[in-house]
Amino acid sequence: MSLKNQVVLVTGAGNGIGEAIALAMAGEGATVAAADLDLNAAQRTAQKASAHGGPVLAIQADCGDVASIDAMVARVVAEFGRLDVIVNNAGVTRDAYIMDLTEADWDRIHRVNAKGVFFCLQRAAKEMIGQGGGRIINMASIAGRGFAGTSNAIYAASKGAVIALTKTAAQQLAQHNINVNSICPGVTMTDLVGNLIADRARSQGKTVEEVRAAFEKTIPLGRxxxxxxxxxxxxxxxxxxxxxxxxxxYNVDGGLVTS
Ligand SMILES: NC(=O)c1ccc[n+]([C@@H]2O[C@H](COP(=O)([O-])OP(=O)(O)OC[C@H]3O[C@@H](n4cnc5c(N)ncnc54)[C@H](O)[C@@H]3O)[C@@H](O)[C@H]2O)c1
Incomplete structure (x- = not known):
């Protein structure tokens, strides 16, 4: 097990990609802290992760709020004594045409996707500097690389911010033995995408199955x-x-975007 005894904190761990990451990390022997805005969802994931035998922790946290981020990381360190890996996964969006986006959309999306990722990264790095190193994994998106099928332009900008932040943070934190990378998922079957497909089906007068099939047709690997x-x-x-x-x-997208 490649992560035996590593303490891993995953944000947005209650559902979708974050849940899968928390479970996979636990499967590799990690001690997992599952944080989510929705405490019940975080607890569900922690419960599933505990089946792998390692210690787990569920935390309620709002990753758009700096005080909440501070408390989340402090809780992990109080419980497990260190923090080896943080996965900054929590993110939000909605499906919208550029001319329909509002200031409220900008504030809601950037609060979690850009500001939240920065302050989670900074707070986690504070612990990692003190303990001699760590790994930071940010959840970006192929939206940040110009994917035309993005949910909206503000979301794309927030994910572009994550890609840029990953580069500068990696350069500046390398001296502390901290690695910073990001993942750019393509279309991934979670509630976030399920809602987006349902919205598009409604607005285009199609069935959910038709919209999903149209999405998958554009993916070179076909899934x-x-x-x-x-x-x-x-x-x-x-x-x-x-x-x-x-x-x-790193893009994980079945070949949708090749840069
Ligand atoms: N699903 C995709 O196709 C896709 C593609 C590219 C990138 N992503 C990114 O992957 C990440 C996870 O996406 P998903 O599809 O699993 O989403 P999801 O909506 O299924 O799950 C997101 C989780 O984050 C939690 N969350 C939302 N706001 C939060 C906050 N302020 N603080 C803490 N937790 C919060 C939610 O409660 C939920 O449990 C996001 O950053 C998303 O932008 C997803």
Whole structure:
């Protein structure tokens, strides 16, 4: 098990990609802290992760709020004594045409996706500097690389911010033996995408199945991701084999975007 005794904190761990990452990390022997805005969802994930035998913790946290982020990381360290890996996964969006987006959309989306990722990264790095190193994995998106099928332009900008932040953070934290990388998922079958497909089906007068099939037709490998496809990349980036990888953003998208 490549993550034996590593303490891993996953944000947005109550559902979808975050849940899959928490479970995959636990499967590799990690001690997992599952944080989510929704405490019940975090507890559900922690409960499932405990089946792998390691210690688990569920935390209610709002990753758009700096005080809440501070308390979340402090809780992990109080419980487990250290923090080896943080996966900054929590994110929000909605499906909208550029001309329909509002200031409230900008504030809601950037509060979690950009500001939240920055302050989670900074707070986790504070612990990692003190303990001699760590791994930071940020959840970006192919939206941040110009994917035309993105949910909206503000979301794309928030994910572009994550990709840029990953590079600068990697450069500045390398001296502390901290690796910073990001993952750019393509279309991944979670509630977030389920809601987006349902919205598009409504607005286009099509069935959910038709919209999903249209999505998958555009993917060169012909299939959307399952959350486990993203979790596999997260486990690799947290593992000893990735010790010399930093500042990178990896697409996991079946070939949708090739840059
Ligand atoms: N699903 C996709 O196709 C896809 C593609 C590219 C990138 N992503 C990114 O992957 C990440 C996870 O997406 P998902 O599809 O699993 O989403 P999801 O909506 O299924 O799950 C997101 C989880 O984050 C939690 N959350 C939301 N706001 C929070 C906050 N302020 N603080 C703490 N937790 C919060 C939610 O409660 C939920 O449990 C997001 O950053 C998303 O942008 C997803």
């Amino acid at each position: 959307a991701n399952e959350p486990a496809d993203i979790a596999a990349m997260a486990v690799f980036l947290a593992s000893p084999g990735a010790r010399n990888i930093t500042g990178q953003s």
